[in-house]
Structures are given as C-alpha cells and as structure tokens.
Amino acid sequence: MSRNDRYQELFRQALRIRLVEEKVIELYPSDKIQSPVHLSIGQEAVAVGVCEALRPEDAVYITYRGHAFYMAKGGPLPELMAELYGRRNGVSGGKAGSMHLAAPQVGVMGASAVVGSTISVAVGGAMANRILKKPGLSVVCFGDGATEQGTYHESLNLASLYGLPALFLCENNGLAVHASLAERQSYRILEHARSYGIETVRIDEGWDFLKIGDVTRQVTDAMRADGRPRVMEVMTCRYKEHVGPGEDFAAGYRSQAEVEAWMAKDPLCADTALVAELKPALDAEIDQAVAFAEAGELPGLDDLLTDVY
Amino acid sequence: MTISLPPRMTYRDGLATAMRRAMAESDNTIIIGQGVTDHKGIFGTTSDLHKEFPGRVIETPLSEDAVTGLCVGGAINGLYPINTHIRADFGLLAVNQLINMAAKYKYMFGGLFQVPMLVRMVIGRSWGQGAQHSQSLQSLFAHIPGLTVVMPSTPEAILRTYDHAVRTHKGPVVSFEHRLMYDLSFDTDQHPPVTDPFGSRLERRGKDVTIVATSIMVLEARRAAAHLAQHGIDCEVIDLHCVSRPDRKMIMDSVTKTGKLVVADTSWLPYGVSAEVCRIVAESDPGVLKAPVVNLGMALAPCPTAKSLEDVYYPDLHLTIDAVAKLVRGKADHGVPIPTHKSMTDFYKHFRGPF
Numbered sequence: 001m002s003r004n005d006r007y008q009e010l011f012r013q014a015l016r017i018r019l020v021e022e023k024v025i026e027l028y029p030s031d032k033i034q035s036p037v038h039l040s041i042g043q044e045a046v047a048v049g050v051c052e053a054l055r056p057e058d059a060v061y062i063t064y065r066g067h068a069f070y071m072a073k074g075g076p077l078p079e080l081m082a083e084l085y086g087r088r089n090g091v092s093g094g095k096a097g098s099m100h101l102a103a104p105q106v107g108v109m110g111a112s113a114v115v116g117s118t119i120s121v122a123v124g125g126a127m128a129n130r131i132l133k134k135p136g137l138s139v140v141c142f143g144d145g146a147t148e149q150g151t152y153h154e155s156l157n158l159a160s161l162y163g164l165p166a167l168f169l170c171e172n173n174g175l176a177v178h179a180s181l182a183e184r185q186s187y188r189i190l191e192h193a194r195s196y197g198i199e200t201v202r203i204d205e206g207w208d209f210l211k212i213g214d215v216t217r218q219v220t221d222a223m224r225a226d227g228r229p230r231v232m233e234v235m236t237c238r239y240k241e242h243v244g245p246g247e248d249f250a251a252g253y254r255s256q257a258e259v260e261a262w263m264a265k266d267p268l269c270a271d272t273a274l275v276a277e278l279k280p281a282l283d284a285e286i287d288q289a290v291a292f293a294e295a296g297e298l299p300g301l302d303d304l305l306t307d308v309y
Numbered sequence: 310m311t312i313s314l315p316p317r318m319t320y321r322d323g324l325a326t327a328m329r330r331a332m333a334e335s336d337n338t339i340i341i342g343q344g345v346t347d348h349k350g351i352f353g354t355t356s357d358l359h360k361e362f363p364g365r366v367i368e369t370p371l372s373e374d375a376v377t378g379l380c381v382g383g384a385i386n387g388l389y390p391i392n393t394h395i396r397a398d399f400g401l402l403a404v405n406q407l408i409n410m411a412a413k414y415k416y417m418f419g420g421l422f423q424v425p426m427l428v429r430m431v432i433g434r435s436w437g438q439g440a441q442h443s444q445s446l447q448s449l450f451a452h453i454p455g456l457t458v459v460m461p462s463t464p465e466a467i468l469r470t471y472d473h474a475v476r477t478h479k480g481p482v483v484s485f486e487h488r489l490m491y492d493l494s495f496d497t498d499q500h501p502p503v504t505d506p507f508g509s510r511l512e513r514r515g516k517d518v519t520i521v522a523t524s525i526m527v528l529e530a531r532r533a534a535a536h537l538a539q540h541g542i543d544c545e546v547i548d549l550h551c552v553s554r555p556d557r558k559m560i561m562d563s564v565t566k567t568g569k570l571v572v573a574d575t576s577w578l579p580y581g582v583s584a585e586v587c588r589i590v591a592e593s594d595p596g597v598l599k600a601p602v603v604n605l606g607m608a609l610a611p612c613p614t615a616k617s618l619e620d621v622y623y624p625d626l627h628l629t630i631d632a633v634a635k636l637v638r639g640k641a642d643h644g645v646p647i648p649t650h651k652s653m654t655d656f657y658k659h660f661r662g663p664f
C-alpha cells in the first residue's frame with residue numbers, strides 16, 4: 001500500500017468512527033439510545049493506528065469509552081448500533097449497551113465500566129495464550145486515570161514477572177472526568193512503568209494514525225519476538241464532555257483554546273476535502289446500521305434470566 | 310459421574326486428590342495463588358504439584374486483585390484457573406474482580422464469554438485467628454447472581470463438587486473450605502450418590518426436627534443428632550452445601566415432615582444463610598412450622614482472639630443440643646443431658662497453631 005493509500009484507509013476508518021459517534025449525538029435527544037455514552041471523538045486515531053498493527057489473533061481489552069476500539073478492531077457496525085439501541089440483534093442482545101462492548105470473534109474481549117478492571121484480565125489472556133501455546137498478543141486500553149488504580153501496578157508487576165506479552169496502552173487525554181493530571185498524579189506514567197523493567201514508548205501526536213500505526217508495529221514486532229510486556233502512552237484529546245453527547249467548555253475545567261489547537265492538527269478536522277470525498281459512502285453504511293437497529297426486536301422476559309451462570 | 314473413594318479419607322486428602330485430578334484431567338487447568346508451590350502447599354493440598362505439572366502451578370505476588378483478574382482473563386481464554394486464598398478474609402481484596410467481572414462477564418456481554426474458574430477460600434478458626442483470619446463470608450458472595458458458592462463439609466463433597474466444577478460447570482465457583490476440618494478423617498461410604506454435585510445433601514433422616522447446616526456445622530449437627538437420638542429425639546440433618554442455590558424442595562419436604570427447623574451456619578445471622586433458609590420457608594409455606602425457627606451462628610461481633618471469648622463466640626455442640634432439645638420438647642427443662650462441656654476446638658484438637 002502506498003503512503004497515500006494507507007493514509008486514506010486509516011483516515012477512512014477514523015472518520016467512520018467519528019461519523020458513527022456524530023450519529024449517536026444526533027440520535028441522542030430522541031432517547032432511542034438509553035445508555036450513557038462516553039464518546040471517543042478526538043481520540044479515534046489511537047484506536048485506528050494501534051489496530052492497524054494488530055493481527056486477527058491479537059486481543060484488545062477495552063473500556064466504557066470503547067466505540068473506537070470496537071470498530072477499529074473489526075467489530076460489526078450494525079450490531080453495535082443495535083446494542084446501543086438495546087435491541088435483541090445487538091452484539092450482546094441489549095445486555096451490554098455502550099459501556100460493555102465485545103466481539104470475541106475479532107478479538108474484542110470486553111469492556112468494563114469499572115476503571116482499571118480489564119488490565120489484569122488482559123494479563124490473564126496473555127498467560128492463557130502462553131500456556132495453551134496459542135499465538136496472539138493481549139492489548140489493554142485504558143485512560144490516564146486508570147494508572148492511579150492499585151490493580152494497574154499489580155498487573156504491570158505480574159506481566160513483567162511472568163514475562164507475558166501484554167501491551168499496556170494508556171490513552172492519556174489529561175482528564176479523568178473533570179480532574180486534571182496535576183490534581184491526581186504524583187508520578188510520571190512511563191517513568192513509573194520502567195521501574196518494573198518494562199520498556200516504554202510515548203507518542204505525543206495522538207492525532208497521527210500513521211505514526212501510531214508505525215510505532216505500534218515496532219512495539220508489537222518486538223513483543224512477538226521477546227514475549228515481554230510493553231507500556232505505550234499516547235497523548236490524545238477528548239473533544240466532548242466526559243459522558244454524554246455534548247460539549248462542556250463552559251464549565252471551565254479545561255481550556256477550549258487547547259482543544260482547538262489540537263483540532264487544527266487533527267486530519268479529520270483539517271482535511272475537509274478527504275472528508276467530503278469519503279463521507280457519502282460512510283453515511284450510507286451508518287444509515288443502514290441505524291435501520292438494522294431500529295428493526296431489531298426488544299429483548300424481553302425470555303432473555304432476562306439467560307446467561308447468568 | 311462415579312468417583313471411587315477409599316473407605317476413609319481426611320478433608321485434606323480430599324482436597325489434595327481433587328487438585329491432582331483437576332491438573333491431570335486437563336492441560337488447561339492451573340493452580341495459582343500465594344504459597345501454592347511452597348513446602349506447606351496450601352495446608353498440604355497442592356504440595357509438589359508444581360513438580361508434577363511444571364508451569365501450571367503458579368506462585369504469585371501479594372496481589373489478590375490482579376491475580377483474580379488474571380484468572381478471569383485466563384478463564385475467558387480457555388484456561389481453568391484454580392485460585393487459592395489461605396484465608397477467606399484475604400479474598401476480600403479480590404471482590405472487585407469476583408463481583409464486577411467474574412460474575413458479570415457472561416451476562417453483561419450477552420453470553421459471549423464463559424468464566425470457568427474455582428476460587429478456594431479457607432475459613433480460619435481457633436488458635437487466636439482473631440478478627441481478620443476467621444470470617445465466613447459465604448453469604449456475601451452468595452448474594453451475587455453469577456457466582457456459585459459451595460461449602461463442602463466432607464471429602465466426598467469436595468471430590469464430587471470440584472470434579473463437577475472443573476469438568477462440567479462453565480462459571481465461577483467460590484468454595485469455602487473450613488480449616489478446622491482439614492485433619493479430620495471421614496468415612497466415605499456413608500454418602501448416597503448425588504444427582505447434582507452442587508446440590509444439598511440429606512445427611513441424616515429423622516422425624517422430629519430439621520437441622521439445616523453448613524460446613525463444619527454439619528459435623529456438629531451430626532454429633533448433636535447422635536446424642537439426641539439416645540434421648541428420644543430424631544433429627545433430620547441437611548447439608549446445605551451450595552449456599553447460593555439451596556435445595557428448596559429438600560428443605561420444604563423436611564420441614565413439612567418435622568414442623569421444626571434449626572439453621573446452623575458458620576457465620577453471622579443477619580442477611581445470611583440463616584436468613585435465606587427462613588426466606589425459603591416463609592415464601593413456600595410458613596404454615597408447616599409448628600414452632601418458631603431457631604438460628605445458630607456466630608455472635609454479632611468481629612471474632613475475638615482470646616480462647617475464652619472465642620469459645621463463647623461460636624455455636625457449639627452443647628448449644629446445638631440444648632437448642633434442638635428445647636425446640637422439640639417445647640420447654641427449657643427438656644430433660645436431655647448436655648454432654649460435659651468441651652469446646653469445639655478442643656474436640657477437634659488436632660488443630661494447633663500457628664496456622
């Protein structure tokens with residue numbers, strides 16, 4: 001693939017995620033989606049770049065802010081939309097909603113809404129692959145806030161101690177809900193990670209899916225060779241409010257100018273010509289997904305007690 | 310599934326045999342926890358297995374939370390993890406993973422995943438275990454849909470239950486083992502074959518009173534029943550075993566016959582096993598009761614360390630005999646002699662510290 005083809009393909013994937021989430025914003029006032037939504041808008045390039053370097057047998061463990069990784073790893077879009085609608089034809093029959101996306105057939109191994117709680121689960125996935133002699137890396141995506149949890153420390157230690165190929169991917173958007181890094185952290189994320197004997201890499205250009213793809217490829221190639229964990233921190237920017245479809249710059253907890261400066265570098269904002277070229281086909285796909293969701297049945301009493309044990 | 314058992318076996322041998330079978334059964338089984346590879350081997354139940362099954366018996370850092378998460382991740386990816394806690398109290402550090410993850414991973418994702426795993430939690434008692442090495446936390450976990458909670462009271466129950474958990478059941482099982490029973494020998498031939506290995510067990514048939522018991526209280530109930538039989542009181546004893554899914558029919562059939570119910574649990578009474586058994590009777594047919602229910606459990610306080618306090622903290626044989634006799638005869642001067650007082654831990658006196 002030429003550089004241009006690759007740029008265009010990754011751009012298309014990132015734009016697809018953004019347009020899906022913009023559709024969520026458009027639909028939200030109708031109350032057709034009755035589930036909290038944590039939008040990835042602004043952060044799509046991380047998911048797209050990382051997943052470009054992953055193979056089908058690689059697994060991702062994600063969070064409540066999971067639409068982007070679900071789609072970038074290949075989770076089906078109609079079933080995603082139906083899941084947001086709480087329909088039986090959703091990927092989890094309506095029991096998951098926006099916060100608990102999974103598609104194990106493409107390696108999306110589940111999203112948790114308890115911050116930090118999939119980190120150790122991903123380490124367990126890496127251990128299972130080693131014991132069962134199966135190929136595939138475990139990638140766990142989490143926010144900067146999750147690094148404050150004790151389980152993150154325990155998991156880094158386990159992965160390093162047992163020598164497991166788990167990629168700890170921190171999407172650092174500088175915020176946990178409304179609290180800044182400075183209000184929360186007395187340590188530097190990668191410095192701390194290196195104290196476990198884990199190699200680290202940081203990417204500042206979280207809008208640059210090409211760079212993120214390249215770096216992830218180098219990191220994952222090294223992991224496939226040595227079977228060791230890595231920690232990767234990607235600086236990124238959440239454009240919307242923490243949860244919900246709106247913006248909340250008026251609340252004053254962060255600077256709108258900084259977000260606008262970030263947007264100026266974001267290809268999805270800057271490259272309006274390519275957006276115009278790709279949008280019609282993507283819109284058509286999204287409309288079909290919405291139609292699929294709206295045609296879905298509502299789950300009912302028959303479904304209430306299935307899959308408990 | 311038939312399991313051949315030697316005629317006599319200790320609780321510990323039952324556990325050790327179950328662990329070896331689970332490992333030999335499948336290359337997917339792992340045993341993981343603090344102390345599983347050391348010379349004490351979880352009170353002798355995992356000893357030397359790391360030599361026999363290299364790479365699958367895994368010593369861990371003191372990280373109950375992440376180790377449990379690692380088990381969940383292993384389970385959804387094809388392993389059968391067996392995770393040990395030498396005290397149930399330490400399992401409280403694993404509660405986020407057990408309740409928010411293990412119990413939810415199947416339902417929350419609409420059946421896309423299964424979480425087959427076994428968590429062994431050991432209840433401590435005696436030799437000054439104190440407030441943080443002695444808790445019986447079964448009802449805390451049994452409250453949660455998605456978790457199966459068992460309390461095996463015999464080697465037979467251990468072997469059948471763990472075999473079923475490992476080979477057949479595809480969800481998370483939390484088992485509370487009782488440290489005081491580890492050294493006790495059991496006759497293994499007196500158990501009728503069970504249809505459901507997780508099911509409650511009718512341990513003794515009787516017509517005067519039903520005693521529903523858990524864990525070591527099943528042993529106390531049987532000793533009480535043997536004594537009471539010499540004085541004309543015929544007890545039926547039910548080993549509840551699966552506290553998260555008690556056999557409602559077995560309980561109701563028995564209470565309908567006897568009209569009298571004693572619940573003897575190893576833990577506190579409020580919101581616990583006792584409360585749950587009473588709920589079953591109250592919802593099914595409270596009219597079968599000919600007298601109020603009697604509940605036996607720990608005093609409503611953290612566990613004290615001094616032996617003199619501990620001896621009055623737990624319900625024991627004497628209390629059980631007295632309570633049952635009072636209930637059946639309907640009066641305090643029931644005429645049944647109470648055997649000379651000997652504390653339960655003195656009776657099971659094989660148990661000496663430090664662990």
Ligand SMILES: Cc1ncc(C[n+]2csc(CCOP(=O)(O)OP(=O)(O)O)c2C)c(N)n1
Pocket residue numbers: 065113114115116142143144145146147173175176177242
């Ligand atoms: C254990 C836990 N504590 C608190 C919350 C509430 N909460 C939800 S998201 C969030 C912020 C997490 O920040 P970060 O990890 O940086 O992820 P981001 O939302 O920025 O993507 C918090 C505190 C939670 N869901 N789980």
Ligand SMILES: [Mg+2]
Pocket residue numbers: 143144145171172173174175176177
């Ligand atoms: Mg954040």
